[in-house]
């Protein structure tokens with residue numbers, strides 16, 4: 421009954437959002453939405469049954485009903501999403517701020533959606549069951565609801581794929597499922613972060629005098645691109661046909677901070693070097709984007725076609741380009757090139773300002789390398805067309821991987837092309853760094869993520885290069901060994917940011 425109550429009374433925002441995407445009068449939508457509602461009800465039944473027992477069921481349901489009345493109110497009124505950050509915000513809110521949120525409407529919500537149903541739950545008489553009976557009825561309910569969910573998912577698999585993948589934000593307003601999930605996520609985040617206090621750095625950051633001409637910098641974060649598969653680094657195959665035509669600085673010995681996206685991406689933007697970086701410290705300290713942001717003189721934008729920014733862009737504008745609602749260049753998946761669409765407008769909107777744009781690529785994300793490029797980039801064949809890499813020959817894996825590099829070569833040349841349009845009015849720079857490398861079957865190793873000390877060169881020696889506009893050329897020793905530790909200071913140097921956290925010795929361009 422409580423599960424039904426939620427779907428009927430606590431999900432106004434959810435249905436409002438869903439109906440915008442799937443209007444009732446179109447096609448089979450009414451059937452899909454009925455099935456979706458049933459799946460949500462059954463899913464809640466499943467969850468509640470898991471934690472139910474004679475002594476726990478009532479208190480748990482009462483708490484969930486009351487909290488959901490609040491979340492309903494805030495979602496319906498402020499169109500907020502109750503995610504982990506919102507929970508964090510809520511917990512860090514002081515009484516003054518909370519009082520500001522009180523209203524008569526909130527009182528009605530809490531009374532009718534919270535207190536009243538909670539009272540009814542309290543009044544229910546539980547039927548005493550023997551231990552055996554209780555277990556049996558629980559298992560029956562768990563398996564039964566799970567079975568029907570699976571059947572519904574399979575029967576309308578196309579709808580559910582679209583619902584879950586193309587319209588990911590829709591699920592953020594399912595009440596109470598999403599706030600319960602968010603609390604779990606928040607707890608695990610806090611547990612991982614320990615007692616470390618969040619630290620601001622570079623509050624003294626300043627660009628003085630202001631840059632003339634202004635700076636336009638695009639940082640591209642590559643995905644799983646090992647250095648030795650770039651022909652620029654001497655690879656036997658031509659995998660950089662477009663980049664080789666450009667005047668670039670190609671770092672032959674560039675090393676990653678970690679062997680996975682989740683380590684390398686936050687680490688390269690952090691003040692800490694690989695030796696003293698940890699997830700805890702990284703999350704608890706501002707990064708180079710924050711420092712540049714402190715100058716209030718640079719427009720910053722992060723566009724992401726990978727998973728997300730791994731916490732780096734939490735305090736700067738972030739745009740998700742993984743889905744067709746934002747990314748306009750999608751075939752079997754959304755392409756990195758789509759992140760360039762609309763950048764001209766962004767630059768136009770921020771003229772008379774320095775600009776920093778970060779593009780986080782899908783790049784060579786494994787194991788399905790064959791999906792990472794449009795058909796016309798399939799130059800090396802035959803390609804391994806499964807994610808079960810061990811079933812493919814080494815050659816066909818490398819073929820698929822190299823085709824994906826060809827697409828990155830094209831993407832990076834497009835970025836350079838975009839910057840060329842501005843090189844007369846800006847100091848333009850592109851800085852490309854792959855997050856980590858990739859094993860392609862050498863010694864039976866695939867993918868990446870080995871502990872750093874035992875990772876082969878293939879996973880840590882990454883592709884990296886820079887391109888400058890005609891008015892701001894730099895001379896750099898391409899043979900010298902650099903690492904992702906250099907990004908923090910090189911970026912500050914590129915914008916002429918003066919701050920106590922800037923270390924000239926770590927700036928590649930100094």
Ligand SMILES: [Zn+2]
Pocket residue numbers: 643644680681682855856
């Ligand atoms: Zn990665």
